[in-house]
Amino acid sequence: MSATHNNPQVSGAGSGSGGGNGDDGSKIRKFEAVIIILLGMIAGILAGIGSRTMDNASLFEAISTGVVVGIGLPTFLIMIIRYIRNQS
Template identity: 60%
Template sequence: MTATQNGPQVSGSNSVSGNGNNEAKKIRKFEAMIIILVGIIGGGFAGVVRRAMDHASYYEAISTGVVAAIALCGFIFGVVRYIRGQS
């Protein structure tokens, strides 16, 4: 009454596909859209705060928001890729 197993794979985890890429480590389109949306909202918030607190011009507030949105998206993508690379 012994059962054989194919390997030490944990149940529920994604297996390695034929070309060697692990599908669990990829950022999916849905996750990417959520990250970009969070970046845009964060950038808009940064622009509004810069305009309200610093009494900056609209150009300065918009440029701050764009830079903040790009930086926030890049930071979140980097964190997600790092966390997925650890597993």
């Protein structure tokens, strides 16, 4: 009976839950990517609204500011996460 309890633990010891430090450590997980993209969309919308109201910018300038922030912020966050994960 103790052999059946020890056998699954030995054979599956690091296969399921983030055991490897190789390629799995540097990848961005799906839920992280979704959160980062949603954060970028919210920041882009807020940057566009802020540009429109504070700077009295035209609609085209406000939209372009929102797009730049909406693409730049997630890219920056993904680069930071990858850098931190590659250090450990």
